[in-house]
Amino acid sequence: MIKLLHVEDDADIREIAMMALELSGEFEILQCSSGSEAIAKARAFAPDVFLLDMMMPGMTGRETLDQMRQDPMLASIPAIFMTARAQHSEIEELLMNGAAKVISKPFDPMALPDQIKQAIQKTDTTK
Amino acid sequence: MTKFTKLKSSTAIAVLGGCGLAGAYYAASHLLLSGQAAAVFPALGAIAIAGTVPSFLMSMSAARQCRDTRFTMGQRLDAFGKHACINVVDDKDKLVEVNEKLLKLTGYDRDELIGQPVTYLYNDIEKEVAAEIRHSLRRGQSWEGETRLRRKDGRVVFTQSTIMPLFDSAGKWAGSISVRTDISRTNELIAERHTAQTLYELRDDIWIIDSDTETFSYLNRSAEKRFSTSSSGYRGRSLLEVDHIGYTTEVLKTCREMRANGKAVTRLETVLLDTPVDVSIKFLHGTEGSGRFLILITDISEPVEQEKHKADFISTVSHELRSPLTSIKGAMGLLLSKSAGELPDKAISLLEIAHRNADRLVLIINDILDLDKITNGGMEIELKDVDLAALIKETDQANAMLQQRFGVKVQLTGIDLPVPLSTDPNRFIQVLTNLLSNAYKFSKPGSTITIEVKDEDTNVGVFVTDEGHGIPQDEQHKIFSRFSDMANSDRALKGGTGLGLNICQAIIENMGGTIGFESTEGRGTTFYFHLPKVSPQRKNTVEDLAASTA
Structure with missing residues (x-):
């Protein structure tokens, strides 16, 4: 099981992400607002x-x-960002500063588990 | 001496003169004659002389006075005619007399003016003034004011005019006489003075720099204030001398470059005392390569600040719209994936419509953001060396779902070998996706779409051809305009925003390329774009690097 700490102020998005990740059955999730x-x-x-x-x-x-x-x-735990601004420069800057992945909103909930797993794998191989 | 005093003295001289002559005649004739004759004739003669000589002398004096007056008036009229333009108009408002000065001013020959209505002399916009003048004159009043005359060559001359009515001996209206002074030069001087005053009081800074000595020859008030100097304090001072404010070095460097490369005008943006400014420099040529730099400095802190607020606003709005869309699309996506259990077919159909339109809303938000960047010149182009063939394959694969949905096939040509290109891969994919998505939408199911890449020496050409209905001839001219498919009733169904091609055009042009199309109704359309293998931005960077390392 992958332990994922999800920080999101929007309750609806939290619920959708929770539902999508639970469906995959591979995540243990803690959500914070x-x-x-x-x-x-x-x-x-x-x-x-x-x-x-x-x-x-x-x-x-x-x-x-x-x-x-x-x-x-907590210093070396991979971090994935979600952003609704999706400015190319902002995404580049986040990646340059150690983000494992940047997911643009709106996101595809069914693709979310795989996106997270891929980002973790990528981080593992680059360590 | 007054006229009356003069008259009195000349009369006295005449009377005395007459009496003197009469006395002399009496004495002489009395000596010559004798007897009764000596008593009578001298007396009669003296009386006659005393009576006629003063009259004669007075009439002689009057005639001389009259002749002198005429002479003086002639001189005056002559001088007057040399100074002023004079014309006389008859009772039918026709020119009957014009002086040389007027002919010289207007450029006409006398024959061209005599007999013409006086309005012939006036500029078209002066017709109302002409009517006002006529009205005053007919009421017996003179008119004074500024009139604009039309020269024979069409140019306009400004005159200060006094126009007086003329009446015949019976008191009947007989026309008018106009006396005009050319005030064009005066007006020019006034205008120049106003311009100089306006420039001096302008909110922007104006500097004039001597190109040889690189010293100030003029500063307007705003610039004086910025330099904390007076008009006498800056003259002759060099730009470097006042560099304590920290930006004249850049301006001076630009001026020197302009002089070296012969560039007449340039602009730069810099920061002055923490204030963003726009600097426009114009080189005013003098003799033998020297000249002056006219420099206009505009404070752009307000528009920069406004631009920042606007960008923040758009970014925030975009964020605020995307967040609920994330929930809507996410919830619908989960429902469609049957995460919440089985749904009836009709419910799935309705959910698909909602999901498709949510996708469309996301596209619109993205397009509006792009459009804002295009409008404000803030579109980011990040050039990378890429393999175009790989990019095209990636785009094709990413659109496989849409190809399935519209039932079309895609054929790729000219990408068997790598095609190296310096471009922004994300923007390239955006353009190609847009052209492909248009091709899918307007193709018949079962038809083929071709993506062809052509090596064109310094450029690469990409051609997307469909076998659709083609673009009607009368629609073609507006195809790259925003919302050009406004009349397209099935835009919602096909998922377009009406902004895509406009954005594609801006992206391609931003990357130094060109975009176009060819379409035949009933046979299909080819959209194509050509990109330089080395984009202008990259070329400049390479040249700059080469120059700096040389």
């Missing part, structure tokens, strides 16, 4: 991968990851 909640729970959950929404009120996905990276236990 904000970056601060994720930071508070990440260490205890010890995820294999982060799935972070970029645009969130308070703390953005990027800021959330930056904070979690300061914890040595």
Whole structure:
């Protein structure tokens, strides 16, 4: 089972992602509605991968990851971003700064489990 | 001495003169004559002389005065005629007399003007003024004001005119006399002064720099303020001397480049004291290669700020629209994949319609974002060295689902070997996907679409040909316009946004290429684009690098 920490402020999107990932039967999921909640729970959950929404009120996905990276236990966990802005330059910048993958919204829920698995594999091979 | 005093003194002289002559005659004749005759004739003669000589002398004086006055008036009229343009008009408003000065000013011959209505002299827009003048004159009033005359060569001359009515001896209206002074030069000077004043007070900075000495010869008020100097403080100072504000170096460098390469006009954007500015430089040629640089500096912080707000707004709106669409599309996708169990066929059909239209909405949002970038010149082009053959195969595979949906086949030609190209792969795929998706939509099921690549020396040509209905002749001219298929009733069904080809055109042109099409009704359409193997941006970068390492 892949332990995935999903941070997303939109409850509907959380539910759709949860449903799609549960259907694959390969994920153990913890969902948080904000970056601060994720930071508070990440260490205890010890995820294999982060799935972070970029645009969130308070703390953005990027800021959330930056904070979690300061914890040595969480520093090397691959992170996947979801963004509704999908600006080419923004995607490039996230990839350049260590993102394992950037998924544009709207995403295909049925393709989501495979996208996450591929990103983890890619990170493993590059380590 | 007043006229009356003059008259009195000349009369006294005449009377005294007459009396003197009479006295002299009496004394002389009295000595010559004797007897009664000596008593009578001298007295009668003296009386006659005393009576006639003053009159004669006075009439002589009056005649001389009259002759002097006429002489003076003639001189005055002569000088007047040399200074002013004069014309006389008869009671039918026809020109009957014009002076040389008027002929010289207007460029006409006398014969061309005499007999013409006075309005012949006026500029077309002065016809109303002419009517106003006539109205004043007919009421016996003179008219004064500015009139624009039309020269024979069509040019307009400004005159200050005084026009007076003329009446005959019976007091009947007989025409008018116009006296005009050419004030064109005066108006030009006034206009020049206004222009200079306007430039001085302009919100933008204006500098004039001597190209030889690279020193200031003019600064307007805004520039003086920015340099914290007065009009006497900057003259003769060099650009480098005032570089404490930190951007004259760049301007000076540009000026030197312009002078070296003979470029007349250039523009650059830079930052002055944390303010973004647009700098326009024009080289005004003087003699022997020297000259002056006219530099206009415009504060663009406001438009830059507005642009940033707009970009943020569009980005936010796009985000806000995409988030609910993620939920809608995600929920429908899960339903269609039967994640929530089996659904009746009709429900699936309806869900497919909703899902397809949600897809369309995503395309529209993407297109609007692209359109905004195109409009604002902010379209990102990221050039990479790619294999065009691989890109085309990738695009074809990515569109396999659509090919199935529309029941069409795709044939690839000219991509057996790698086709190296310097392009933005994402934008290339976007253009090709758009052309392919149009080809699918307008093809008959079972027909073939061809993608052909041609090596064209310095360019690569990509041709997408369908066997569809073709584009009607009267629609062809607007095919690259936005929403050009507005009248297409099945656009919603086919999933178009009406923006795709416009965006394709902008992308291809941004990459230094050209795009076009050929279509025959009933036989099909070929959309094609040509891209340089080395894009202009990449070429410049390579040349810059070569220059910097040389």
